[in-house]
Amino acid sequence: AQFIDFATTRGAEGESVKDIAKMYERLGHVLGVRILESAVDYVYGRGNAVVREYAEHAKIPVINMADDMFHPSQAITDLYTLKEKLGKIEKKKYVLMWTYSDKIRSWGSIQDEMLIATRFGMDVVLAYPPGFDIDENLVKLAKQNAEESGGSLTISHDYQEALRDADAVFPRSWASHECVVVGMNRFGREKEIELHNKYRDWKLTKQLTDLMSKHGIVTHVLPVFRGQEADDDVMDGPRSVIYDQAENLLYVRAAILALVAGKT
Structure with a gap:
C-alpha cells in the first residue's frame, strides 16, 4: 500500500481530479480517498463531491476513507463492534450524543452511524443541543431505514433522558448546522x-x-478529546470498548479490500 498526501500532488495548484485519478489507477488495484472537513472549509458536501469525482474517473475501485458527509468503513466497523459486544442488536438503544469540544468536526461519522444502525434495527437516539442539527435528508432516510428494519430514530435535546437505559453511546462533537451550511470562513x-x-x-x-443499562458500552471512533467529550474514567472504564473497536477497523478494511480487489 502506498500513502500519498494531497500536499505532495499538484492538486492545490490546479491539477485536475481526473488526471490524478487516471494516473493512480495505473499504480494500484484500489484507490482510497479521505477528505476531512478542514480541507473544504467545512462546507457541507464538498468533500463527498470530490470523492465521487475520483470514482467517476478512476477505472479501479475507489473507497471512501472518510469525508464531510460519510465514513463508511468506520460505520461498518462500529456495527461489527456493537454486534460483537451486545450480541443481538435489534431494538438495542444506541445513543449518538453530541459532546463539547473546542475542536470542530464534521457530521460524517455521526451520520453514517445513524444510517447503518437504523438499517439493522437498532433504536437510535440522536442527542444534541439546539443548533446542532445534521442533514435533514439523511435523518429522513434513517427514519425510513428504521421503519423497514423494525428499529427507531428519535431526536432528543436532553442528554440525561437520552442515556437512560442505553445499551451503547458514542460521545462525539460536531459542527453547528449554520457553520456547515455557510462554511467556517464565513461563519x-x-x-x-x-x-x-x-x-x-x-x-x-x-x-x-x-x-x-447494566451491560451498556461506550464507543468512539477516536481520537476522543479527553476531558471535553468524555472523562478519562469513562474512556478507560469497564464500559469502554474503544481499543477493540479500533482493532476491528483493521479487519473490516481488510475485508473491504478483499471484496473489491481480491480477484484483480
Whole structure:
C-alpha cells in the first residue's frame, strides 16, 4: 500500500481530479480517498463531491476513507463492534450524543452511524443541543431505514433522558448546522467556538454512564478529546470498548479490500 498526501500532488495548484485519478489507477488495484472537513472549509458536501469525482474517473475501485458527509468503513466497523459486544442488536438503544469540544468536526461519522444502525434495527437516539442539527435528508432516510428494519430514530435535546437505559453511546462533537451550511470562513471560528462553549456540560461522565443499562458500552471512533467529550474514567472504564473497536477497523478494511480487489 502506498500513502500519498494531497500536499505532495499538484492538486492545490490546479491539477485536475481526473488526471490524478487516471494516473493512480495505473499504480494500484484500489484507490482510497479521505477528505476531512478542514480541507473544504467545512462546507457541507464538498468533500463527498470530490470523492465521487475520483470514482467517476478512476477505472479501479475507489473507497471512501472518510469525508464531510460519510465514513463508511468506520460505520461498518462500529456495527461489527456493537454486534460483537451486545450480541443481538435489534431494538438495542444506541445513543449518538453530541459532546463539547473546542475542536470542530464534521457530521460524517455521526451520520453514517445513524444510517447503518437504523438499517439493522437498532433504536437510535440522536442527542444534541439546539443548533446542532445534521442533514435533514439523511435523518429522513434513517427514519425510513428504521421503519423497514423494525428499529427507531428519535431526536432528543436532553442528554440525561437520552442515556437512560442505553445499551451503547458514542460521545462525539460536531459542527453547528449554520457553520456547515455557510462554511467556517464565513461563519467564523470564534463564533462557532462560542456556540460550543454554551454546552460544556454536554460531556460523558461516569455519573451519566450509570444511567445506562447494566451491560451498556461506550464507543468512539477516536481520537476522543479527553476531558471535553468524555472523562478519562469513562474512556478507560469497564464500559469502554474503544481499543477493540479500533482493532476491528483493521479487519473490516481488510475485508473491504478483499471484496473489491481480491480477484484483480
